[in-house]
Amino acid sequence: MNSTELITKAAQEHNLIESELYQILTDSQIDDILFAAADRTRKKYVGDEVHLRALIEFTNICKNQCLYCGLQCQNKKIERYRLDPETIISLAQKAVQYGYKTIVLQGGEDPFFTADILVPILQKIKSFGLAITLSIGERSTEDYRAFKQAGADRFLLRIETTDKTLYEKYNPAMSFENRLRCLQDLKQLGYEVGTGILVGLPGQTMQSLAKDILFFKELNADMIGLGPFIPNPDTPLKNAPKPLLTPALKVMALTRLLLPDINIPATTAMETIEPNGRLRALQAGANVVMPNVTEGTARLNYALYPGKACAGEDPSHCRGCLTAKLAAIGRPVSTGYGFHKKKI
Ligand code: SAH
Numbered sequence: 432m433n434s435t436e437l438i439t440k441a442a443q444e445h446n447l448i449e450s451e452l453y454q455i456l457t458d459s460q461i462d463d464i465l466f467a468a469a470d471r472t473r474k475k476y477v478g479d480e481v482h483l484r485a486l487i488e489f490t491n492i493c494k495n496q497c498l499y500c501g502l503q504c505q506n507k508k509i510e511r512y513r514l515d516p517e518t519i520i521s522l523a524q525k526a527v528q529y530g531y532k533t534i535v536l537q538g539g540e541d542p543f544f545t546a547d548i549l550v551p552i553l554q555k556i557k558s559f560g561l562a563i564t565l566s567i568g569e570r571s572t573e574d575y576r577a578f579k580q581a582g583a584d585r586f587l588l589r590i591e592t593t594d595k596t597l598y599e600k601y602n603p604a605m606s607f608e609n610r611l612r613c614l615q616d617l618k619q620l621g622y623e624v625g626t627g628i629l630v631g632l633p634g635q636t637m638q639s640l641a642k643d644i645l646f647f648k649e650l651n652a653d654m655i656g657l658g659p660f661i662p663n664p665d666t667p668l669k670n671a672p673k674p675l676l677t678p679a680l681k682v683m684a685l686t687r688l689l690l691p692d693i694n695i696p697a698t699t700a701m702e703t704i705e706p707n708g709r710l711r712a713l714q715a716g717a718n719v720v721m722p723n724v725t726e727g728t729a730r731l732n733y734a735l736y737p738g739k740a741c742a743g744e745d746p747s748h749c750r751g752c753l754t755a756k757l758a759a760i761g762r763p764v765s766t767g768y769g770f771h772k773k774k775i
Pocket of ligand 1: 499500501537538539540566567568569587588589591628629658659660661662663700735736
């Protein structure tokens with residue numbers, strides 16, 4: 432089958448094998464056909480509404496050494512911060528006032544935030560009527576259980592790459608098996624589970640990206656977040672090639688075709704490497720945006736990669752700016768929680 436026929440098949444059957452995914456990923460002639468198909472599938476399964484998730488980056492302290500990430504513990508160039516519980520709670524309260532229905536608590540793997548510290552924060556935020564997503568890395572099964580009981584609904588933990596050798600090369604303090612264990616735990620505990628990858632890591636192949644997409648399907652993920660890898664000058668991967676948007680959009684569009692009813696964010700990394708990269712993503716399969724509601728210096732110091740889009744803005748500006756941009760492409764902001772509704 433040619434690539435256009437494969438895309439039509441994927442839009443009907445929501446299945447492709449690895450060699451078919453590889454063919455589409457390596458065919459540069461069909462990008463627009465692929466994006467249009469993913470856009471139609473998005474509209475058919477999850478509609479035009481865009482779910483906004485307010486992101487609080489509550490600590491940039493991290494015990495890990497991920498070679499691609501600016502938060503890794505060996506980076507002495509960033510100013511470290513940790514928001515205190517009152518500040519986190521007050522940012523969540525403000526998010527409610529801006530009209531958000533979901534709060535995402537994201538951070539480095541900061542040993543300060545034990546379950547004893549986090550549980551009361553989650554309980555308080557839950558009492559505001561918000562859905563809670565956590566993105567705080569690898570924890571014990573008991574911690575994940577405690578967070579769920581305290582009110583966490585969803586968890587984002589990117590697998591980053593399903594190539595185990597590459598994963599362990601770039602995450603020297605971590606094991607691929609433990610990452611998988613965490614994702615399985617989260618599923619079993621009843622979280623909506625989000626995972627995803629970095630696209631464009633040095634040494635990552637198209638074959639490996641095809642396998643990543645099949646992994647998302649195998650995991651039966653509720654959410655997939657992915658973006659281009661952006662080299663950070665303060666990390667060992669500083670000399671990696673310039674990031675490209677198209678490969679990330681292609682992986683995202685194929686993910687929409689294979690998992691048609693899930694939530695897929697248009698990520699900040701996409702916006703960072705191309706103005707309006709997020710809007711392009713929303714027209715190629717995405718249905719979620721995660722505006723940053725962190726304030727002040729913390730917002731500037733959560734430096735995963737350089738030039739992060741909207742880092743210099745303030746949260747109230749972001750809400751208005753985004754709503755207008757979304758309206759311009761005919762996409763209303765959802766007023767609901769935007770939980771994953773399974774349709775296939
Ligand atoms: N500690 C949490 C949150 C990590 S930050 C966890 O382990 O899940 C969230 C995501 O930022 C990471 O999963 C990674 O995919 C992404 N990221 C890190 N460094 C990046 C870079 N240089 N370019 C693009 N994305 C990056």
